[in-house]
Amino acid sequence: MPEKQALHKKSARSSSDCGMVLRHRCLYMKHSFPALEGPYMRHPDTVQEIVIVGAGLAGLIQARSLQQCGFAPVLVDPRPEAALRLSNADTRSTALTPRAVELLGLPEDWLRAHGQRIEEKVVDGGLSPALDPAQALRLESGAWVIFNRDLTGFLLDDMTLDGAFGNAVTDSRIEDGKRVLVLDNQQTLAARLVIAADGKDSLLRRREDIASFPRDFRQTALTGRIEHAQPHQGRAFQRFLPGGTVALLPLADDPRASSFIWVEPTGKASGLFSLPPAVLASRLHARFGDALGAFTAPGDAPAWGQFPLRAHHCETIVGARLTLIGEAAHSMHPLAGQGLNMTVKDAASLAAVLADQRRNGLDLGDAQGLQTYQRDRRAETARFTALTTGLHDVLDRGPAPLRALAAGGLQLINRLPPVKSLLRREANR
Incomplete structure (x- = not known):
């Protein structure tokens, strides 16, 4: 199979203590989670547990949060893997x-070196x-x-990359109790849950007919x-x-x-x-x-x-075996500097909810379980979107x-x- 089409893995160091990160999630969601098994080998024709569409900052933050809770998500992005690091053109910075x-x-030493x-x-x-x-x-x-580019580099160095890179998602459908993604090379990728981290113009959000209320x-x-x-x-x-x-x-x-x-x-x-x-x-x-x-x-x-x-908020941020995070779910005027901070909270909340569902033996794509994520995140993001637009x-x-x-x-x-x-x-x- 050509390299562009292959699912592949890249091992990397982890400078963050997993127990410490799980405690962060527990503080955030007021849950406690047992230790979960780490990533396992998979093949392109296997039904994945979780697929994340989009390997920008939102997708990388979500993937790392899930890995630290014991999941092994697959990332899909139209850029080749090597291009993920070529982010020097992104001149934006964020006040975290x-x-x-x-x-x-x-880590404190990384913050002092880069922030x-x-x-x-x-x-x-x-x-x-x-x-x-x-x-x-x-x-x-x-x-x-x-700087966004420095945070991207940290995330890539601090996680395991597992994905289908160099191919774009062109369509999405529900089939036999799973969500199936169609790639631009005509291959398909099936998952129990798909997380849309594909930005303001999210294809997955549009394919699911989730209403979005934009403001240019x-x-x-x-x-x-x-x-x-x-x-x-x-x-x-x-x-x-x-x-x-x-x-x-x-x-x-x-x-x-x-x-x-x-x-x-x-x-x-x-x-x-x-x-x-x-x-x-x-x-x-x-x-x-x-x-x-x-x-x-x-x-x-x-x-x-x-x-x-541009700003937008969505009528809902969950669908059939689908959740939205980051700018796929919400975007706001930068005058309050909260956009990426909201994305970090999205990722932590969703990882905690999914860890709780897995601990209780529930289907990760269970609609009632995903509503917990929606209740936790939609109110705050809608409030900040309205606040920044009003200002x-x-x-x-x-x-x-x-x-x-x-x-x-x-x-x-x-x-x-x-x-x-x-x-x-x-x-x-």
Whole structure:
């Protein structure tokens, strides 16, 4: 069988203690799980227990969570296995909350080598032409800023890859009590349960006719690395401005460098992205202010990216022998920085539910069991999607008087310690 078509395995080290990770799951779901048998050999014509479609961050996080609970999921992705590591073009970074770090079981030494701890988050409502930290809302954080490409590399090094790589799923159906996936090489792959981690435009969600309620913000996020004259001191910054948001996340390798997320209407963002790097850096500085001094581009051809912004939530996140996780299930505006944190919680919740079903001798695709996952995750993700969309509508697109009222409210929170504590707890959940 050609290599592209084969199911194959790649053994890797595991730096996380399995018992520790299972305890994280137990804390999350308030269950305790027995030790389960490890991965076992399978063949392409075998009915798999679990197949995960999509080997981006969501799929890798889910696969690792399941492996740490004793499962041996099969990954399916249209990219060859070697291409999974070629993610240097992804310039995005994520502020992982303390809860997400705990659920992922990221080692302290790895965090300190690859991440920057956020000591304080400075939030500005855009009332003044430039950000003034003294007038902004200031919240203690404790989140860790990680580049998506570094997290991808960690996951690949810390798990066993077992999958059908280099082939895309073209169709899906229920047949004889299992879900059958049709690949673009006309082979099929059958499973007791399929997990859709195939993104916002999920083919599996559409094939299952799961209703999705989209929102196109008509905005684009410019992302990448920017250098600044003053050290960041572990501070993250966010400015809510008419038309879009500017956020800077501190980086670990240089105290005078941050990862930026600059949101503008799509037409304007496309024009900005085409500018010479030095000019774009100057425009970003004008939008942000002088809190970190002058901005400079890191070289003549920095690895900057642009990403259109859309949100959606689903009527349900489970189907017949099918569950949705990550952006297949929900996506939200990045202004709250919670998208990947929600995905980590999805993966932990689903792994815990499936471990509980297996412990009790239940079919992994049992509809009632999967409803437990839906009840646990859908309410929180729907709430955050609505919250971030509402903040966007008020602070990015709202009329000037309403924006001024909301921005003034951010300043008022500084004088209300109980409210600040509540916001800090909510942001770090």
